[in-house]
Amino acid sequence: MTKEQSVAGLLQTHGQPKVLAKQTHVFYQGDHDARVYFVQSGLLKAYYLSADGKESIKSFIEAGSIIGSLNAALGQGGCSFNLVALEPSQLLGLPFATLVEAAAQSHTLAGEVIQHLLALAMKKEQREYELLSLSAEQRFVRLRQTSPELLKRVTQNDIARYLGVTPVALSRIKKRGS
Amino acid sequence: MTKEQSVAGLLQTHGQPKVLAKQTHVFYQGDHDARVYFVQSGLLKAYYLSADGKESIKSFIEAGSIIGSLNAALGQGGCSFNLVALEPSQLLGLPFATLVEAAAQSHTLAGEVIQHLLALAMKKEQREYELLSLSAEQRFVRLRQTSPELLKRVTQNDIARYLGVTPVALSRIKKRGS
DNA sequence: AGTCATTTTTAACCTAAGTTAATGCACTGA
DNA sequence: TCAGTGCATTAACTTAGGTTAAAAATGACT
Structure with a gap:
C-alpha cells in the first residue's frame, strides 16, 4: 500500500464510491459494517429504533462529514444505529482498518x-450538554440559531425526534414561542 | 525532550502531582486550564452551572481515568465545566500541548x-443515546446495573443531577420502582 | 448524648410533554 | 382530476417531572 499522507488522499485512492437514492439505507442497526463513510454530497440521518418502535435521531450528516458506527468499526458488535439518505447522496466508503493501518504508517x-x-x-x-441541561424549547431555539438551513x-x-420530543410537542413549542 | 513511548510514561516523567481534599476544585467554568489530568485515586465530578444556578453533572471521574476540558485544551476558550473532588484525590496534570507534541514524535x-x-x-x-432515547427511570435502572458501586x-x-432530573424526581422514581 | 448541617422523603400544586385521534394541507402518481 | 400518502396542527386527556416547602432521616463533630 502506498503511504497516504492525508485522509482526503486515502479516500481518493481507496474509497469505494456509493450512490444513494433518497430513503436508501447505508446500514441498519445490528449490521456489521466496519467502514467509515465520507459524505461528498447529499444529506443523511443516523437514528436509533427502540424495541417498541420509537425513533430517536442521533444526528444529521451533511456534505463534508465523516460517519460510521464506532461500535462496529472497533469490532465490539454490530452498528448501534441506522443510517439512511434523506436526499440523494454520494459517499466514499473506506474500511476502518485501512484507516488505522494507514495512520500507523504516517505521522501526518x-x-x-x-x-x-x-x-x-x-x-x-x-x-450531551444540550440534552442534559436544556429544555426541549431551549434546544429548539439553539438549533434554529445554529442551523437555520437544516x-x-x-x-x-x-x-x-432529533430534539428528543414528539412531533406534537414540537408543534406546541413553535406555537408558544411565536 | 525524551521520546516517551506511552501515555503512562509521559505522565510519570512530566506529570505534575496534585493532591486534592474533598470539595476542592481543579478548575472552574471559564478558567483557561489547558491540561489533561490523570486520576490516580479518589473520585471527582465534572458539572455545568447554568446562569440561573442549576447544576447538571456531566460525569463522575474514577481512578484510572483521564479528564480535562477539550474546549480549553484546543484553545477555543475557557473550560466549559467545573471539576471538583468528591473524595480526597490524587491527580497528575500534563499540559495538553505536551501530549500533542509527544504524540507527533512517537507512533506508538x-x-x-x-x-x-x-x-x-x-x-x-x-x-448521548441514553439522554436522547431513554426516560429518567430507564436511565436510573441502567446506572444501577452498570455502576452499583458508584x-x-x-x-x-x-x-x-447526573440523570438530568431533580433530587425530588429521583426519590419518586425509586419509590415507584420498588 | 445532643446539636448542627446535609440528605432524603413526602405532599400539594403546576407545567411540559406523551398519547390518541381527528382535521386540514400539500405533494405525488395513476 | 381524484385518490392516496405523509406531514403539520389542534384538541382532550394522561402522565412524568418541576417547584416549593415541610418533615423525617442520616451523619458528623464536640
Whole structure:
C-alpha cells in the first residue's frame, strides 16, 4: 500500500464510491459494517429504533462529514444505529482498518485522525450538554440559531425526534414561542 | 525532550502531582486550564452551572481515568465545566500541548492517543443515546446495573443531577420502582 | 448524648410533554 | 382530476417531572 499522507488522499485512492437514492439505507442497526463513510454530497440521518418502535435521531450528516458506527468499526458488535439518505447522496466508503493501518504508517495522517476525533468528541460533548441541561424549547431555539438551513431541508417530524420530543410537542413549542 | 513511548510514561516523567481534599476544585467554568489530568485515586465530578444556578453533572471521574476540558485544551476558550473532588484525590496534570507534541514524535504514543479518543467518543455516544432515547427511570435502572458501586459513593442529589432530573424526581422514581 | 448541617422523603400544586385521534394541507402518481 | 400518502396542527386527556416547602432521616463533630 502506498503511504497516504492525508485522509482526503486515502479516500481518493481507496474509497469505494456509493450512490444513494433518497430513503436508501447505508446500514441498519445490528449490521456489521466496519467502514467509515465520507459524505461528498447529499444529506443523511443516523437514528436509533427502540424495541417498541420509537425513533430517536442521533444526528444529521451533511456534505463534508465523516460517519460510521464506532461500535462496529472497533469490532465490539454490530452498528448501534441506522443510517439512511434523506436526499440523494454520494459517499466514499473506506474500511476502518485501512484507516488505522494507514495512520500507523504516517505521522501526518495520524495527526489528522487525532484532530478529527477531537472535533468529534467536542461535538458530542456539546450535544450531551444540550440534552442534559436544556429544555426541549431551549434546544429548539439553539438549533434554529445554529442551523437555520437544516430546518428547511428536514421535516418537522425529524427535527422533533432529533430534539428528543414528539412531533406534537414540537408543534406546541413553535406555537408558544411565536 | 525524551521520546516517551506511552501515555503512562509521559505522565510519570512530566506529570505534575496534585493532591486534592474533598470539595476542592481543579478548575472552574471559564478558567483557561489547558491540561489533561490523570486520576490516580479518589473520585471527582465534572458539572455545568447554568446562569440561573442549576447544576447538571456531566460525569463522575474514577481512578484510572483521564479528564480535562477539550474546549480549553484546543484553545477555543475557557473550560466549559467545573471539576471538583468528591473524595480526597490524587491527580497528575500534563499540559495538553505536551501530549500533542509527544504524540507527533512517537507512533506508538499517537496510536495510544487515538485509542483513548475512540474510547471517549464511544462513551459519549452511549450517554448521548441514553439522554436522547431513554426516560429518567430507564436511565436510573441502567446506572444501577452498570455502576452499583458508584451509587454508594455519591449522594442521591448528585445521581439525580447526573440523570438530568431533580433530587425530588429521583426519590419518586425509586419509590415507584420498588 | 445532643446539636448542627446535609440528605432524603413526602405532599400539594403546576407545567411540559406523551398519547390518541381527528382535521386540514400539500405533494405525488395513476 | 381524484385518490392516496405523509406531514403539520389542534384538541382532550394522561402522565412524568418541576417547584416549593415541610418533615423525617442520616451523619458528623464536640
